[in-house]
Amino acid sequence: MTNIKDLAKMAGVSVTTVSRVLNNHPYVSKEKRNAVLAAIKESNYEQNINAVHLSKGKTQMIGVVLPFSDHPYFALLLKGIAKQALENNYKLVLFQTDYMESRELEALQMLKQKQIDSLIICSRTCEWSVIQEYLSYGTIVLCEDTKGKEVSSTFVNQYKIFKEALAFLYKKGHQRIGYCIGRKTGPSSQLRANAYKEFLSEHQLPYCEEYIIDHCNYFEDAKIVMDHLLQMDNRPTALIVTSDQVAAGIVIYCQKQGIKIPEELAIIGYHNESIAKLMEISTMEIPLLEMGKNLFQQAISKEITKEEMFFRFIERTTV
Amino acid sequence: MTNIKDLAKMAGVSVTTVSRVLNNHPYVSKEKRNAVLAAIKESNYEQNINAVHLSKGKTQMIGVVLPFSDHPYFALLLKGIAKQALENNYKLVLFQTDYMESRELEALQMLKQKQIDSLIICSRTCEWSVIQEYLSYGTIVLCEDTKGKEVSSTFVNQYKIFKEALAFLYKKGHQRIGYCIGRKTGPSSQLRANAYKEFLSEHQLPYCEEYIIDHCNYFEDAKIVMDHLLQMDNRPTALIVTSDQVAAGIVIYCQKQGIKIPEELAIIGYHNESIAKLMEISTMEIPLLEMGKNLFQQAISKEITKEEMFFRFIERTTV
DNA sequence: TTGTATGCGTTATCAT
DNA sequence: ATGATAACGCATACAA
Numbered sequence: 029m030t031n032i033k034d035l036a037k038m039a040g041v042s043v044t045t046v047s048r049v050l051n052n053h054p055y056v057s058k059e060k061r062n063a064v065l066a067a068i069k070e071s072n073y074e075q076n077i078n079a080v081h082l083s084k085g086k087t088q089m090i091g092v093v094l095p096f097s098d099h100p101y102f103a104l105l106l107k108g109i110a111k112q113a114l115e116n117n118y119k120l121v122l123f124q125t126d127y128m129e130s131r132e133l134e135a136l137q138m139l140k141q142k143q144i145d146s147l148i149i150c151s152r153t154c155e156w157s158v159i160q161e162y163l164s165y166g167t168i169v170l171c172e173d174t175k176g177k178e179v180s181s182t183f184v185n186q187y188k189i190f191k192e193a194l195a196f197l198y199k200k201g202h203q204r205i206g207y208c209i210g211r212k213t214g215p216s217s218q219l220r221a222n223a224y225k226e227f228l229s230e231h232q233l234p235y236c237e238e239y240i241i242d243h244c245n246y247f248e249d250a251k252i253v254m255d256h257l258l259q260m261d262n263r264p265t266a267l268i269v270t271s272d273q274v275a276a277g278i279v280i281y282c283q284k285q286g287i288k289i290p291e292e293l294a295i296i297g298y299h300n301e302s303i304a305k306l307m308e309i310s311t312m313e314i315p316l317l318e319m320g321k322n323l324f325q326q327a328i329s330k331e332i333t334k335e336e337m338f339f340r341f342i343e344r345t346t347v
Numbered sequence: 348m349t350n351i352k353d354l355a356k357m358a359g360v361s362v363t364t365v366s367r368v369l370n371n372h373p374y375v376s377k378e379k380r381n382a383v384l385a386a387i388k389e390s391n392y393e394q395n396i397n398a399v400h401l402s403k404g405k406t407q408m409i410g411v412v413l414p415f416s417d418h419p420y421f422a423l424l425l426k427g428i429a430k431q432a433l434e435n436n437y438k439l440v441l442f443q444t445d446y447m448e449s450r451e452l453e454a455l456q457m458l459k460q461k462q463i464d465s466l467i468i469c470s471r472t473c474e475w476s477v478i479q480e481y482l483s484y485g486t487i488v489l490c491e492d493t494k495g496k497e498v499s500s501t502f503v504n505q506y507k508i509f510k511e512a513l514a515f516l517y518k519k520g521h522q523r524i525g526y527c528i529g530r531k532t533g534p535s536s537q538l539r540a541n542a543y544k545e546f547l548s549e550h551q552l553p554y555c556e557e558y559i560i561d562h563c564n565y566f567e568d569a570k571i572v573m574d575h576l577l578q579m580d581n582r583p584t585a586l587i588v589t590s591d592q593v594a595a596g597i598v599i600y601c602q603k604q605g606i607k608i609p610e611e612l613a614i615i616g617y618h619n620e621s622i623a624k625l626m627e628i629s630t631m632e633i634p635l636l637e638m639g640k641n642l643f644q645q646a647i648s649k650e651i652t653k654e655e656m657f658f659r660f661i662e663r664t665t666v
Numbered sequence: 667t668t669g670t671a672t673g674c675g676t677t678a679t680c681a682t
Numbered sequence: 683a684t685g686a687t688a689a690c691g692c693a694t695a696c697a698a
Contacts, residue, residue, distance in 0.1 A: 031675055042685040047677060055683050077460040078406065079675035081397040082690050089440070098426045103417035110416065110443040114450065119457070120441045121408070124429040131433065138438070141396040247621040280625050302566040303622075306599050350691055361669045366693060374667050398691035401674050 030071040038067035050075065086145050090327050093123045093135045094150040099245055100273055100301045101316065105150050105171070108320020116328060118145075127211060129153045140165045146327040151214065169326045171319065172215045174334060180326040182319050182335045186216045189312050189339050190223040190268065193296045196341065197266045198231060202294060206239030206264035208253055208274055220270070239264050250277025254285070257293075265294065266347070272297035272304035272311055279307055279346060295346040310347040313340045349390040357386035369394065405464050409646050412442045412454045413469040418564055419592050419620045420635065424469050424490070427639020435647060446530060448472045459484045465646040470533065488645045490638065491534045493653060499645035501638050501654045505535045508631050508658050509542040509587065512615045515660065516585045517550060521613060525558035525583035527572055527593055539589070558583050569596025573604070576612075584613065585666070591616035591623035591630055598626055598665060614665040629666040632659045 032050070036043045041060050048056045049064045067073070081087045092109055094102040113120050121144055125131035132154050139147045139162055146167035152159065156177070159168060163178060174181040197205050207224065209217050228235055238260060241253050253274070257263050269275040275297030282289050289295060297304050300313035315337050322335055351369070355362045360379050367375045368383045386392070400406045411428055413421040432439050440463055444450040451473050458466045458481055465486035471478065475496070478487060482497060493500040516524050526543065528536050547554055557579060560572050572593070576582050588594040594616030601608050608614060616623050619632035634656050641654055
């Protein structure tokens with residue numbers, strides 16, 4: 029492996045000069061520049077990027093924390109981030125956490141160790157207080173409403189979305205409304221739970237634990253939902269499902285079981301994933317690609333900003 | 348930021364000793380070790396990983412090249428890779444190429460620059476000859492049958508899979524068989540095209556350009572397929588679709604259009620994605636998670652190995 | 667068991 | 683415009 033020193037020798041100049049042409053700095057004569065260029069070509073030279081990183085104290089790499097990459101929500105978010113990273117000449121380091129705190133900590137650790145310049149946490153498991161400790165080591169960006177906190181974030185108003193879905197269903201005459209979520213803990217679910225409880229008390233409806241179904245992430249989780257529903261005495265007439273993928277699964281199951289949608293069970297999905305368009309599932313559209321782009325921009329920006337993205341209810345045939 | 352030198356001073360030892368306790372080397376007395384540990388705690392010290400990388404010449408990072416992360420095929424592959432990376436304490440750098448050669452070259456470049464120790468190329472765009480040039484800079488792993496070449500690979504026999512799907516359909520009485528692929532170029536499609544042509548000539552069937560539909564990656568691409576199909580005079584009676592996601596889209600479209608499956612159109616999907624189970628789509632199962640794991644292991648292994656994974660036809664209701 | 671000295675490959679500072 | 687040389691922070695061969 030030839031290095032910058034070798035180049036200097038070959039070209040008959042100093043390492044400084046070599047570094048200058050390598051980094052397109054001014055103040056280097058045409059002759060010397062050409063000499064260096066020739067040496068580079070001849071030696072098949074390549075920068076050792078780790079040395080550059082050490083010297084500069086930056087890596088042009090950004091970490092992305094997400095629970096799993098094979099879920100449309102995160103896959104789309106990631107796609108948006110990746111697109112923007114590419115345009116800005118940054119690399120992405122992926123942390124797939126499965127919602128395990130230890131893995132999120134690893135990512136935070138890498139920020140502290142300077143292996144990544146910033147960290148985008150698409151869905152956090154750690155308490156806010158632990159994330160806070162790492163704020164001084166680099167930019168951290170979250171995908172939730174961070175209110176007065178000292179971090180940038182791009183988010184949608186999960187509370188409002190849920191409220192709107194509930195209101196729509198109520199207006200359609202539904203009184204027994206259930207919902208499916210990915211995990212009970214986590215900031216979004218918290219907001220949804222609040223919205224749900226408020227909705228119930230506003231309309232003096234009873235709270236029914238059974239109506240909340242956890243661990244709904246993939247198509248196949250629809251089976252759990254349906255099994256759960258079918259054994260209930262007084263099952264909900266409508267379901268808010270926080271992922272179109274799961275909503276699609278439920279629709280298909282209902283077809284098999286002969287349960288009419290929306291007459292016997294109304295469904296509102298989330299995100300407006302492509303399956304929702306295809307299957308004509310009513311859904312709360314969330315601009316995931318845009319959010320991904322935004323998250324990335326915030327990751328490389330010096331300023332702390334909070335950007336709320338807009339959602340939109342799309343009425344189709346399942347409600 | 349306190350560094351190893353500061354620690355040494357604080358603990359009253361040499362940097363070497365500090366380095367030793369940092370790396371859990373033997374030959375350091377309890378007292379000194381404790382002194383160092385205390386200094387670490389007190390100073391809130393953290394290794395600068397870039398310096399470690401430079402010094403060691405390795406980064407414990409592995410690159411992953413794939414066209415897009417929001418496609419079940421690649422998302423699943425990635426999930427398998429990520430799982431294994433985690434267990435082996437490696438980090439993943441993601442290269443989303445959109446099938447653009449320049450982006451694949453960037454990844455190759457990073458290998459050359461030593462930013463990553465190895466590179467896993469899930470789907471390549473570059474010619475083999477250009478990849479070959481980078482072999483000396485680190486381990487490269489491919490996801491295709493690499494025959495006699497000097498690279499490790501984990502793959503399924505795309506030729507055989509396609510042949511088997513065709514044979515099955517033929518046995519069922521189909522003579523006009525079309526197929527949908529993600530892109531016409533690329534190693535897999537080449538093999539499929541060969542299998543297809545051989546199949547046709549074996550059974551003295553006519554080759555019909557129209558029967559091959561390109562750019563089928565997502566649910567929504569099913570629309571293109573159907574539009575294409577519906578305007579044909581003599582459309583195929585069966586379709587091999589190299590992604591269950593697209594297959595699912597086609598099934599749904601057919602339901603809407605009143606086209607009976609499998610009577611009017613038989614369908615064989617690929618991968619046995621979860622949507623295929625749910626919708627009871629016949630499919631060629633491919634162990635993507637396993638392949639991902641395998642790819643990773645090969646990436647960190649010294650030896651060059653080729654591992655063919657087994658596929659399996661799962662007959663359900665669409666054929 | 668411990669420490670000294672050197673190397674890793676760059677960039678940045680400061681002369682000239 | 684050019685070049686010595688000092689960082690950057692750590693690992694390690696070698697010496698003791």
